[in-house]
Amino acid sequence: MVVDPFSHESSWIINTASRVLENFTGADCRVGWLVIGDADQASTFLGPHSDAFITFIDPDGDFVKEVGITQTPGIIHINQAPKLVAATQGWNPEEWKAIVSGLADHMQWSRPAIPAEGDPTPYAGSSIGEQGQEADITSTSGCGKCSVCRAGKPEKCQII
Secondary structure (H helix, E strand, O other): OEEOOOOHHHHHOHHHHHHHHHHOOOOOOOOEEEEOOOHHHHHHHHOOHHHHOEEEEOOOOHHHHHOOOOEEOEEEEEOOOOOEEEEEEOEOHHHHHHHHHHHHHHHOOOOOOOOOOOOOOOEOOEEOOOOOOOOOOOOOOOOOOOHHHHOOOHHHOOOO
16 A cells, blocks of 8 residues: 555545455465655654554655556565556546456455445545645755655655
8 A cells, every 4th residue: 555644535435445454364375565755754644543554655755666656556466576567546436446356366356345334425535745744945955855845846846
């Protein structure tokens, strides 16, 4: 599950994504979070969910960009090669269902219900770095690492 701790769209899917990840904990695969940020940002954003599943961090968003993800939230399936098998962005339950079903078939595992009661209605993803912290007019160079800076808007960075 690809999430950006600086976007509302990523926060709206945490419980749904956690439920989907939980479905695969006993399967012969690794499921987890891929957070565009550092370890502290990942821990703060995910809260207890960061302890429930393996959490990978991508501080500069390099990996996410390499696999072609431009919006969060997203879901990616990477095989052991490692090769990207499938990916989708935003919360489109039918697209997520197709990816999760493909993984379930490959693992010979059960499929979680997608969508399920309590899941949000479908929505487009947030461009990586589109939403961030409020502008800090005293800084124009930015930290260069947060999603706001990665979006080319260092003048809005509040980290430094």
